[in-house]
Amino acid sequence: MKTVAVSSGLLLGATLLAGCTATAPSKVRVDMAESGLPNCQSFEWLPTEQQPATLTEQRVKSEVMSQLKEKGYAQAAEKGDCRVTYALDIHERPANKPGVGVGVGGGSGGVGGGIGVTLPIGKRSEQAGTFTIDIVDTAKNAQVWSGSLDASFLKSEPNEDETREIVARVLEEYPDREPK
Template sequence: MRTAVVFPGLMVCVALLAGCTATAPSRVRVDQAEGGLPNCKTFAWIPTPQQPATLTEQRVKTEVLAKLKEKGYSEAEKADCRVTYVLDVHERPKNKPSVGVGAGGGSGGIGGGIGVSLPIGKRNEQAGTFTIDIVDAAKNAQVWSGSLDATFAKAELNEDEAREIVAKVLERYPDRAPN
């Protein structure tokens, strides 16, 4: 009969290393003015410099206004609140170097090993932070901000990415109370 010997310290190290490689799912971060949100009924975009609108800008604006309308708000030129967004995208390597640790036993012996994986090739992805800011038009002060870290197929958002990311961020913005 063979008996396996387990080293508690080794098992703890393996568990810690495994825990370090896991990534937490992205979640929306919200920050709000201490005085609370103003009684916004209408929204408009903060004017941007006279440059041609990018495809991402057009898609995000369409999705934000659609989502705010679903929540009971409307669009107006002289709005109670103004909205803007920031999309900070950068390229990052998709394949990262990784390290693996293993331990085992058999045939009367105990063995272990460490392996290292180095990616070859240039497969990169676009990663960034998407933020929507709400500004009280009367006070000209930011009153709400929601942001989310995400990865994208390209630096330019497609319609599905814009719809998904806007919905996720504005899910945390309150619905308008009926009059």
């Protein structure tokens, strides 16, 4: 069995190179009405369409209402102070991109280097999109808050874990209810 020694400089260089290729997580974008947030104490769900609720809509509704409850708000069966809805715009983007790698190494008294090129084969892609939660003041019938996040998904619709994560990330920007 051979033992390979890696110098700390090479390890540091490889770590820095790998760090340059990582993408930072998307930031939540928030937009709010100039008049500020209404005194929402209870929320009701505003369906996105007149058709039957999709699995995604059911997941999003359940998660949004659960998160709002944790923030101190109540869910109204009818006539809530505010209504909640969402939008999800998903598109396909290629996941495989050509890449180039450069390496330098040494051992057994010699130094060597190499260049590698990767070419994508096949039609692998990922689903990406923008997820938005909107809050509507029922009394004014006007949107008063919107939070959105760019996200990637494993399939064409977010699964339960992905839904939980994106809803939590967006709603962490929505204020907790102040007790009266």
